[in-house]
Amino acid sequence: MNAKKGIEVSIAASIAAKLARVEVVAAYPITPQTHIVEHLSELVANGELDATYINVESEHSAMSACCGSSAAGARTFTSTSSQGLELMHEILFIASGMRFPIVMATVNRALSAPLSIWGDHSDVMAARDTGWIMLFCENGQEVVDSIIMAFKIAEDRRVLLPLMVNLDGFSLSHVIEPIEFPSQEEVDKFLPPYNPLYTLHPDKPVTMGAYAMPELYTEAKYAQEMAIVHSKEVIVKVMDEFGKQFGRYYKPVETYNTENTDVVFIALGAINENIETAIDRLKEEGKEAGLINLRLFRPFPTKELLFALKGKKRVAVIERVMPGGATNGPLFNEISSLVHSNRMNISIEDYIVGLGGRDVLPEDFRDIFDEIKATPGKRTKSKKDKNFSVIGVRG
Amino acid sequence: MMLPSIDIYAANTVSREEFAVSGHRACQGCAEILAVRLALKAFGRNTIMVMATGCMEIISTPLPTTDWKLPWIHVAFENAAAVASGVESALKILMEKNKIPRKDINVVTIGGDGGTSDIGLQALSGALERGHKFTYICVDNEAYMNTGIQRSSSTPYGAMTTTTPPGKKSIGQSTWKKDMPKIAAAHNIPYVATACPSYPFDLLAKIKKAKMVYGPSYIHVLSVCPTGWRIPSNMAIRYGRLAVETGIFPLYEIENGEYRLTYNPEPLRQVGDYLNGQGRFRHLTPETISEIREHVNADWERLKHLCGVK
Ligand SMILES: Cc1ncc(C[n+]2csc(CCOP(=O)(O)OP(=O)(O)O)c2C)c(N)n1
Ligand code: SF4
Numbered sequence: 001m002n003a004k005k006g007i008e009v010s011i012a013a014s015i016a017a018k019l020a021r022v023e024v025v026a027a028y029p030i031t032p033q034t035h036i037v038e039h040l041s042e043l044v045a046n047g048e049l050d051a052t053y054i055n056v057e058s059e060h061s062a063m064s065a066c067c068g069s070s071a072a073g074a075r076t077f078t079s080t081s082s083q084g085l086e087l088m089h090e091i092l093f094i095a096s097g098m099r100f101p102i103v104m105a106t107v108n109r110a111l112s113a114p115l116s117i118w119g120d121h122s123d124v125m126a127a128r129d130t131g132w133i134m135l136f137c138e139n140g141q142e143v144v145d146s147i148i149m150a151f152k153i154a155e156d157r158r159v160l161l162p163l164m165v166n167l168d169g170f171s172l173s174h175v176i177e178p179i180e181f182p183s184q185e186e187v188d189k190f191l192p193p194y195n196p197l198y199t200l201h202p203d204k205p206v207t208m209g210a211y212a213m214p215e216l217y218t219e220a221k222y223a224q225e226m227a228i229v230h231s232k233e234v235i236v237k238v239m240d241e242f243g244k245q246f247g248r249y250y251k252p253v254e255t256y257n258t259e260n261t262d263v264v265f266i267a268l269g270a271i272n273e274n275i276e277t278a279i280d281r282l283k284e285e286g287k288e289a290g291l292i293n294l295r296l297f298r299p300f301p302t303k304e305l306l307f308a309l310k311g312k313k314r315v316a317v318i319e320r321v322m323p324g325g326a327t328n329g330p331l332f333n334e335i336s337s338l339v340h341s342n343r344m345n346i347s348i349e350d351y352i353v354g355l356g357g358r359d360v361l362p363e364d365f366r367d368i369f370d371e372i373k374a375t376p377g378k379r380t381k382s383k384k385d386k387n388f389s390v391i392g393v394r395g
Numbered sequence: 396m397m398l399p400s401i402d403i404y405a406a407n408t409v410s411r412e413e414f415a416v417s418g419h420r421a422c423q424g425c426a427e428i429l430a431v432r433l434a435l436k437a438f439g440r441n442t443i444m445v446m447a448t449g450c451m452e453i454i455s456t457p458l459p460t461t462d463w464k465l466p467w468i469h470v471a472f473e474n475a476a477a478v479a480s481g482v483e484s485a486l487k488i489l490m491e492k493n494k495i496p497r498k499d500i501n502v503v504t505i506g507g508d509g510g511t512s513d514i515g516l517q518a519l520s521g522a523l524e525r526g527h528k529f530t531y532i533c534v535d536n537e538a539y540m541n542t543g544i545q546r547s548s549s550t551p552y553g554a555m556t557t558t559t560p561p562g563k564k565s566i567g568q569s570t571w572k573k574d575m576p577k578i579a580a581a582h583n584i585p586y587v588a589t590a591c592p593s594y595p596f597d598l599l600a601k602i603k604k605a606k607m608v609y610g611p612s613y614i615h616v617l618s619v620c621p622t623g624w625r626i627p628s629n630m631a632i633r634y635g636r637l638a639v640e641t642g643i644f645p646l647y648e649i650e651n652g653e654y655r656l657t658y659n660p661e662p663l664r665q666v667g668d669y670l671n672g673q674g675r676f677r678h679l680t681p682e683t684i685s686e687i688r689e690h691v692n693a694d695w696e697r698l699k700h701l702c703g704v705k
Contacts, residue, residue, distance in 0.1 A: 023485065023488050023489065023492070024481065024484050024485050024488060026480070026481060026484070050488075050491075050492065051488060052484040052485070052487060052488045054480055054481065054484050054525070055525065056477060056480065056521055056525075057517060057518070057520070057521030057524075058517060058518075058521070060473070060474060060477070060517075060518070061474060061476075061477035061480070061517070061518050061521055061522075062477075064470055064471065064474035064477035064478045064480075064481065064518065065477045065478065065480045065481035065484070066481060067468075067470050067478055067481060068445065068468070068470070068477070068478035068479060068480065068481025068482040068483075068484075068485065069481035069482065069484055069485035070481070070485075071468050071478075071481075071482065071485075072443075072481070072482045072485035072486055072489070073485060073489060073494070073495070074484075074485035074488060074489055076481075076485075090471060091470065091471060091474065094470050094471060098470070193494075200443045200466040200467075200468055200482060201443070201466055201495065201500075202440055202441045202442060202443065202465065202466060202498075202500060204466075205463070205464060205465050205466040205467070206466055206467075207456055207461035207463055207466075207467045207468075208466075208467065208468040208469070209456075209467075209468050209469035209470055210456035210457065210458045210459075210460075210461060210469070211452070211453065211456060211457060211458065211469075212457070212458045213457055213458070216458050216459070220458070
């Protein structure tokens with residue numbers, strides 16, 4: 001057992017990338033991701049990490065260079081946030097379509113306009129269907145462990161897909177937390193060197209990134225879809241192996257206090273810790289609420305979620321993005337389509353919270369709990385002509 | 396004196412090996428595929444190609460076939476230089492770590508004039524500035540041919556394209572061709588050159604030089620496109636020659652900042668010899684043609700001055 005060390009989570013993320021022995025990093029700074037790339041370049045500059053750091057001129061080129069590097073056979077890492085992720089958007093699809101196991105730490109932040117450097121999930125939700133595997137982290141330890149697991153998942157021959165490790169901007173990235181780091185030997189034992197299936201090399205020329213006529217495109221895309229769907233088995237297996245070796249067990253879907261209640265919250269990321277606090281306080285008041293924490297968002301953990309939802313009556317979906325004209329937020333839509341296609345009788349409410357870094361307090365979750373408990377399925381005042389409630393809108 | 400590289404002095408030997416093979420779908424008489432084919436011969440077997448979206452990509456790789464006997468990658472339209480940065484960096488570190496055998500591998504990036512001078516300019520500038528060891532070849536057919544002959548910033552003044560149609564209020568393309576080789580040279584890279592497959596030995600010699608330099612190199616290749624220029628398909632070589640002989644596309648190189656004319660076609664032919672037969676210039680009035688002549692002459696004088704040619 002290694003000692004815990006108080007450290008900023010961003011720095012911890014870059015140390016995790018170092019422990020994973022990344023070989024090429026191509027990245028461009030953006031708040032609140034900057035500390036990750038700064039520390040990585042420091043590690044490379046000091047010779048502590050034997051890698052090439054490419055100071056690209058934009059995120060578009062960062063993701064493009066990552067594709068080139070991964071194609072040439074190097075273990076490749078990058079990190080971004082917000083506008084940077086959107087500037088990569090076009091290449092995100094290509095990275096997954098070309099099956100490059102790139103790992104990216106995405107420090108979630110709101111999108112312009114208005115410009116906001118603070119955290120929410122607008123960036124990643126705009127990229128949710130790019131064919132990347134997506135993990136969300138609740139705390140710094142999860143960030144470190146997820147980055148190490150990420151390469152093992154992404155590089156598995158049955159997967160070969162890029163993977164995004166999401167961590168909340170500021171509320172996680174800039175927080176100092178006690179974190180336990182595995183030793184290099186332990187990580188080496190867990191994570192073998194990258195052994196690519198095909199690489200760009202004159203000794204064995206291959207063509208990568210050809211175009212497909214209509215007779216082939218569907219098949220190529222179907223194969224890619226099957227890869228991400230079946231990646232879940234590999235994800236679960238890697239999480240188990242990690243647990244066995246390091247004593248920290250992860251699952252695609254985590255639950256908290258769900259046994260005693262039929263009312264549950266569902267959320268992604270660091271906000272889950274606030275919800276857990278709220279649940280503890282509710283308990284003190286004699287009220288029972290549970291939490292379903294989605295660690296894995298892509299592939300959507302259908303089976304695990306259905307299991308966690310069994311016997312539940314009321315669900316409050318907590319999400320951190322504006323629907324943009326959709327009926328509801330993206331997380332609500334996923335969960336409700338799952339619940340309804342499985343003919344479960346559960347009433348689901350959609351709550352939009354914490355946009356652009358707005359504080360969300362345990363009291364807010366208590367209010368949400370009281371509301372769904374009192375008026376299941378009924379339009380609340382805050383909703384009026386919408387299908388969702390935005391917590392804390394003034395004036 | 397030792398020869399720094401026998402390659403440079405042996406421009407007249409051409410490899411029989413083909414790296415762009417038959418079966419591709421380029422139009423008849425396309426000089427762009429010819430340029431690429433010649434360039435690859437000069438680079439040889441130890442080469443990785445990175446290509447931008449455009450004609451050359453589309454004519455060569457419909458799944459599951461490929462025209463390329465070299466490792467080849469295409470990612471998107473505007474990012475070929477960035478992809479090449481990644482490839483080059485990965486090769487470097489993997490060789491340093493002895494994960495792959497040490498070997499001189501040429502990283503060659505190919506993009507059209509659109510992918511180079513417009514949408515890909517930022518990625519190219521970044522890659523040149525960072526000093527990656529790679530050669531960027533712009534195959535300049537003076538428009539976006541792959542999407543159906545739209546103007547680019549490399550389309551010459553007066554040319555008709557589908558987005559610069561001549562009309563009552565338009566002469567066609569209303570701006571002068573962007574000077575990409577100078578933009579590349581402004582990055583202070585070791586080698587920049589212009590070339591044209593109508594002058595194959597000149598082209599081969601320049602590619603061989605580019606291959607030898609340590610750092611980035613940039614070659615701007617005028618690549619006649621019969622389809623987009625509205626000329627018969629057997630005229631591509633001829634129009635390449637006319638572009639050079641009229642001074643419209645001079646052949647020169649910039650080696651460590653030093654300009655050198657590699658072919659002096661003086662006395663220059665009349666620009667009309669070049670413009671007249673091309674459908675894309677059919678609408679030009681004698682006034683516009685003399686405007687073009689003056690512009691070309693002024694550019695030619697400036698270039699001669701830079702090259703120290705009297
Ligand atoms: C982001 C983006 N915008 C537009 C396109 C469409 N597109 C593909 S190739 C091309 C033009 C290519 O022109 P050029 O680079 O000059 O090469 P050419 O086809 O003439 O050889 C365009 C506009 C694209 N693929 N990606
Ligand atoms: S359109 Fe022009 S550049 Fe493209 S393949 Fe045909 S001739 Fe070549």
